[in-house]
Amino acid sequence: MRSFISRMVRRSAVVLGVGSLMVVTACSGQTGPGASSTAASPTAGTAADGCVTDYAAGRDYFPDKSEVKYAKNFSLTYHDSYQVVTVEQPAPGQPGEKYVFYRCGTPVPELTGDLAGAQAVSVPIKSLFSGSTTHLPLLDELGQLSVLKGVTDGTYVTNPEVRRMIAEKQVIQYASNQAADSEVVISSRPDVVLTEGTDDPAYPVIRQAGIAVVANSEWLEQDPLGRAEWIKFVGALTGQEAQATKVFDQIELDYQNVAAKAKEAGAPVTVLPGQMYQGNWWMPAGDLYVANLIADANGTYGWSDVRQNSSLMLSLEDVLAKSRDADVWIMTEDVKTLEDVAKSDPRYAEFKAFQQGNVWSNNAKVTPEGGNDYWERGVTRPDLVLADMVKILHPDALPDREFEFYRQVTR
Template sequence: MPVRPVLSLRCPAAAVALLGALGLTLSACGDGGRPTADPRASGSAADGCISGFDPAKDYFPVKSTVEHAKNFTLRYEKSYQVLTVKEPYPKGKPESYVLVKCGAPKPKLTGDLAGAPTITTPVKSLYSASTTHLPLLTETGTLDVLTGVANGAFVSSPEVRQRIASGKVTEYAKDNTLDAEKVIGAGPDVLMTQGTDDPQYPKLRQAGIAVVANAEWLEPSPLGRAEWVKAMAALTGAEKRAGEVFDTVESDYAKVAAKAAKAATAGKPVKVLPGTMYQGTWSMAAGGSYAGRLIKDAGGTYPWADDTGSGNLQLTFEAVYAKGGDAPVWLVDQPWKSTADATKADRRYGELNAMKAGKVWTNTKAQGPGGGNDFYERGVLRPDLVLADLFAILHPDRAEGHTFTFYAQVPRA
C-alpha cells in the first residue's frame, strides 16, 4: 500500500505551524482534526479511492460474508460498511464503526449509529495491541499499514520483526502500559485493541484516533477466530484476499476433521489431558471452548468434553488426576525442554500416565527470539495447521510424515 504522503496531525494546536509550512490553513482540518489534504480526498483512482463519486453506485464489488464468527458483523451500504463488535471486551456493550470508502462523502448517521466513529478506508496507519492481528495483515498482503505494536518482544513474525528493527513499526506499550501521548503524537488512523478495555482509550478517542475492538479471543470456535481476518480486511480493503485465505483455511480444516471423524469411528476417540497448573490450580478447558473444540475435531476426548461452557474450569490436581490421570497423551503450553522440567514445576506431574509413557506434547515449538509463541500468533488464523498437528499426535498411524508446525514432543528425561 502506498505510504501516506502527508503528516497525520490534530488541529489546531501544534499542527498550525506545520500546516502553514505545507501551504495549508486551518480550514484543511476536517472532522476529527485531521488535515484533509490527503490523496484519498481527491478520489485518485491510483490509490484505490473513489473517483467521481456516484451515490447510486455500489463501491464494494467484493463483499465479505461472516458465517462462523459470532462476535462481529459486517453490513454493506453503497459506499461504506458498518462493522459491529458485539462484545468488544468481556461484558462490554456493542460498538459499531462506520467505514467509509475514501473519496466518498461521509454519510448522515442517525439512530444507533449517530455517535459511531467514522473511519476512512482503506486505513494507511494501524497500531496493533495483539500479535494475533499480525497474520491478518501478512497473509493478506497489507502489512505496510502496520505502524505500531504494543511490545515487539512478543512478535514471532520475521517480517514484522524486520519492520520493527528498521523503525517502520514502533512500540507503544513496551512495559505493558499504553503510552497515550506517544500514540497521539504518531496519530495512527486506527488502534486495534486486544479485546480488553484500557483507561487510556478515551484519551485516544478524544484526540481523534479511532479505537477499534478486536475480540476474536471471545470466539469459542477455531474457525470463528480465524474469520476475524474479514474484520481486518474491512479496514484495509483486502476483502478479496481475506476471503481466499479464509476459504483455504476452512476447507483444509474440514478435510482434517473428516479424517479425524473417520479415525474415531474406526476405533474410539483418543483420551487426552489438556492444560497445566498455575499457582496450584489446573485451568481446564471446557468442552465448548476453543481448545475443547479442537480436541474434539482432532478425534480426541477428555473427561470435561461434555461441559458446554466456553471458558476454563478451575480444578485441583487431585480432581484432574482422578478423571484424567490415565490419559495416554498430555497437551501442554509450557516451554519444557524435557519431562524433568515438568516434575521440577510440580512433582505430582510425574504421576500422570502420559508422563510415564513419554507422550507429552507442547505447543511451543515455534517461538520467536523474544519468547513470543507463534501458536498464539499465526495459529489463531491457521486453526487448520493446529488441527493437523493435533490429528498427527492423536492418530500417528494415519499421519505418517507429518511436519509439525506448532507442537513438539517433550523429550523424556
C-alpha cells in the first residue's frame, strides 16, 4: 500500500486480479454525525440496520438504487438480494474486478460464470480500513465515519474527527514503509479493506485470510464529477444508496451552477498549471482531470488541445516558450511566498504571472504534519474546487466566494 504522501505526489505528477471466493458478513446500525439514515429504506422483512430478518426469494432488498452517470471506472447492477459492482481498472494496468454486495441476512449468491471467484461482501458493512485520505470525506458526507477502523498512515489526515479517532486509538494505522502490514490487517478483521487504486503485495494474503479487498480507483476518473460519484460506490458498501445519491446530486447541481457563471464571465483566461517535479514539468493533456476543471472554470492553457490520457513530460524551456505570458499560474506545491517559488528555480521569475503576483497554490488548508485538505476533501467536492478556480480566474463571477483550497502566493 502506498503511503498517503505518495498518493499526493502521484496526483500532482499525473494529475490485482480477482482472488478466490470470499464471504464477509456484517450488519451495521452505526451512524456518524450528519447521517440522514443508517442504511437503505427498510422493506418488508428487513430491519432498520439493513439486515434481513425474514428472507423471501424474489423480494427486492434494494429499494434505493444508485445510477452512475459520470464515472467510467465502476458500475452497479442490481438483483433482488445483491448487487454486482464492477471496477474496470482497479489499478493501472490491472484487469477488471467484480464484487458481489449481498444484503445482510440473505443467502450468499451462487457465483458462477463471470462472477466465479468474485469477492462476496455482506452489506451494510460495519468496519472498513481505508487506503487513502480521499475515502474519508466520502464516509463523512454519508455520516459513516464510525465504520472507519484503520488508515494506512494518519500523518496526512486533515479531517478533525478522524484525527481525533486516530489519537484516541479508535482508528489504527496499518501500513509502514509504504506497504500494508498484512498481519495487522488480518488480526483486526475489518469487513473490507478499501484500496487507493494501486496494487500491493499484501492484498492476496489479506484476501486469502477471508477479508475483502475492494478497489477504490476514483483517481483514474478524468471527469471531476466522475471522481465525486464514487460516493455511490461507498454508499453501496454502507447501505446508503439514497443518501449517496442525495449528496452527489447536490454536488452536481452546485458544480454546474458554478460552471455556468464562469461561462458567462467573459473571455477565457490563460492559465499555467503545475510546476517542475523531479526535473520535468508534468503538463496535463486536454482530456485529463485538471484540464476539465480549467475548461469548466472558463480558462484555457497552452496544451488544452492535446488529446491523450496521460500527462505531457516537458522541460521548463518548453513551458516558457508556450506559456510565458499566461495570466494566472495555478500550482500544486506547498509554497508560502514568491521568494520560495523563485528559490526553487530562478527561471520561474520569467513568467508573467509571477512578475504580476498572480500565482496561486492549493495549500490554503494544510496541517502541521503536511496533510492537505485539497488532496483529501477536494476529490469529493469538485464543486468547491471549481468555485475556487472561478474566483481566481473571474473574481467578479463569484464576488462573495471565500476560498476553500487555494491561496494567493504573495511576497
